[in-house]
Amino acid sequence: MFRVVLVGAGDRGMIYARQSLAPQSQFQISGVVEPNALRRKKAQELFRLPDHRLYESVESLVRDEKIADAAFNCTMDALHTVTSLPLMEKGYHILLEKPIAVTRQDAMRIIDCARRERRIVMVCHVLRYSPFYTAIRRIVRDGEIGRVISIQMAEDVSYFHESVSYVRGFYADPAVCGSGMLLSKCSHDLDLMAWLMDQDLPTRVFSAGSVFQFRPENAPEGAGTRCLVDCKCEQKCIYSARRLYVDHPQRWANRVWNDCALSEGSDAEKLESLKSENNPYGRCVYKTDLKIVDHQSLLVNFRSGATGTFTMTGGASAPGRSLHIIGTRGEIQGTFEDHAFTVSLIHPDIPGGCLKRQVSVSAGSRPGDAHGGGDENILQDFFALLDHREPSICCTSLEASVIGHNIVYGAEESRLTGLPVPLDVPGNR
Numbered sequence: 001m002f003r004v005v006l007v008g009a010g011d012r013g014m015i016y017a018r019q020s021l022a023p024q025s026q027f028q029i030s031g032v033v034e035p036n037a038l039r040r041k042k043a044q045e046l047f048r049l050p051d052h053r054l055y056e057s058v059e060s061l062v063r064d065e066k067i068a069d070a071a072f073n074c075t076m077d078a079l080h081t082v083t084s085l086p087l088m089e090k091g092y093h094i095l096l097e098k099p100i101a102v103t104r105q106d107a108m109r110i111i112d113c114a115r116r117e118r119r120i121v122m123v124c125h126v127l128r129y130s131p132f133y134t135a136i137r138r139i140v141r142d143g144e145i146g147r148v149i150s151i152q153m154a155e156d157v158s159y160f161h162e163s164v165s166y167v168r169g170f171y172a173d174p175a176v177c178g179s180g181m182l183l184s185k186c187s188h189d190l191d192l193m194a195w196l197m198d199q200d201l202p203t204r205v206f207s208a209g210s211v212f213q214f215r216p217e218n219a220p221e222g223a224g225t226r227c228l229v230d231c232k233c234e235q236k237c238i239y240s241a242r243r244l245y246v247d248h249p250q251r252w253a254n255r256v257w258n259d260c261a262l263s264e265g266s267d268a269e270k271l272e273s274l275k276s277e278n279n280p281y282g283r284c285v286y287k288t289d290l291k292i293v294d295h296q297s298l299l300v301n302f303r304s305g306a307t308g309t310f311t312m313t314g315g316a317s318a319p320g321r322s323l324h325i326i327g328t329r330g331e332i333q334g335t336f337e338d339h340a341f342t343v344s345l346i347h348p349d350i351p352g353g354c355l356k357r358q359v360s361v362s363a364g365s366r367p368g369d370a371h372g373g374g375d376e377n378i379l380q381d382f383f384a385l386l387d388h389r390e391p392s393i394c395c396t397s398l399e400a401s402v403i404g405h406n407i408v409y410g411a412e413e414s415r416l417t418g419l420p421v422p423l424d425v426p427g428n429r
């Protein structure tokens with residue numbers, strides 16, 4: 001039984017920590033670091049912790065004796081470096097939420113510290129563990145489609161997720177979150193691109209993106225600054241806060257009500273709260289002075305000469321992650337949300353010239369599980385590493401995780417300068 005200290009008892013932290021309560025669990029939560037008193041109390045009750053195992057900060061945790069084998073670091077992006085370094089120095093291995101850090105320099109500080117202190121740090125690239133991406137990785141790795149010439153990936157962020165998290169919510173504000181859209185939302189996708197390309201390292205990236213939609217000049221006529229205060233078109237607007245968070249609360253509204261401590265509140269209380277100046281989720285989406293992009297594309301060059309493209313579009317009608325890999329012997333094409341993909345292999349002798357097969361990965365998929373089981377499967381690998389057992393093919397080292405992150409850091413630099421950016425690959429600079 002491993003002992004784990006939970007650092008950050010928010011949404012993500014609790015998803016991992018609750019698994020300690022399952023009958024076959026390999027770990028127990030032996031302490032919680034959380035500055036928010038309400039969340040600390042909730043975690044204390046759930047994991048039956050004594051008062052002296054509750055901490056308001058990592059500083060107070062590391063002043064104490066070492067209380068666990070590992071930490072789940074589920075703090076917000078900008079805190080990953082300042083919290084991970086003392087944890088490693090105190091002797092904790094870490095399951096670290098993505099992104100590793102908000103800058104390349106900070107990611108390197110974490111890597112250097114992990115090497116120096118000989119700590120295991122595993123980044124939560126949970127999508128690797130979904131049956132869809134695991135099956136595709138196996139096919140590419142086994143060489144069935146030959147050498148990869150190009151990999152095209154896209155992430156469509158639905159209008160309801162986009163507006164909750166990346167327009168009105170705290171991921172929209174780099175001063176709070178520390179990351180841009182690409183790092184906070186798409187570091188998964190660029191990790192998947194790097195992972196699927198295997199040993200073929202990215203050498204250069206070019207990127208463009210902007211705020212296309214969520215600008216004041218795009219607001220409908222009669223729009224105010226807050227949906228339920230001064231807006232004349234609230235009833236018709238697809239981004240009406242009332243419609244998104246009260247009338248149809250099943251699509252990401254839990255994020256709103258958790259943040260406002262109104263999860264158990266009545267509809268009347270929620271509507272009242274959306275009117276308040278203090279509730280960011282009641283703001284007009286067109287008038288938030290958005291600091292991060294709402295769409296971005298990038299072109300990646302790999303060492304072999306292969307290319308990759310990735311496009312994130314916020315404000316789509318539905319969520320979707322699609323992928324098309326073309327190799328010298330065939331292709332793979334599919335959409336994550338369909339739980340299926342097509343493999344087409346070049347066969348000159350058969351009608352049509354290619355042999356197609358559908359691969360279904362729907363077995364065991366749960367409706368509404370955005371990560372296809374990855375949130376559970378990643379813990380198995382983390383504990384396998386701690387236990388010196390062989391992990392799965394999805395397992396990532398810090399060094400491997402930073403490859404996809406480097407694409408993101410480079411893409412942001414490219415978007416801001418308008419120039420292609422060389423990536424730090426051995427022998428590239």
Ligand SMILES: NC(=O)c1ccc[n+]([C@@H]2O[C@H](COP(=O)([O-])OP(=O)(O)OC[C@H]3O[C@@H](n4cnc5c(N)ncnc54)[C@H](O)[C@@H]3O)[C@@H](O)[C@H]2O)c1
Nearest residue numbers: 007008009010011012033034036074075076077097098124
């Ligand atoms: N792997 C994924 O698919 C995925 C999905 C969503 C978010 N994330 C990442 O997970 C991380 C957490 O996101 P979240 O949505 O759970 O955020 P959250 O705000 O719900 O949780 C963060 C928690 O950390 C606490 N905290 C703040 N300062 C702290 C400190 N100094 N020490 C300890 N705790 C502190 C906050 O009070 C909060 O409870 C982020 O880095 C985010 O980008 C990953």
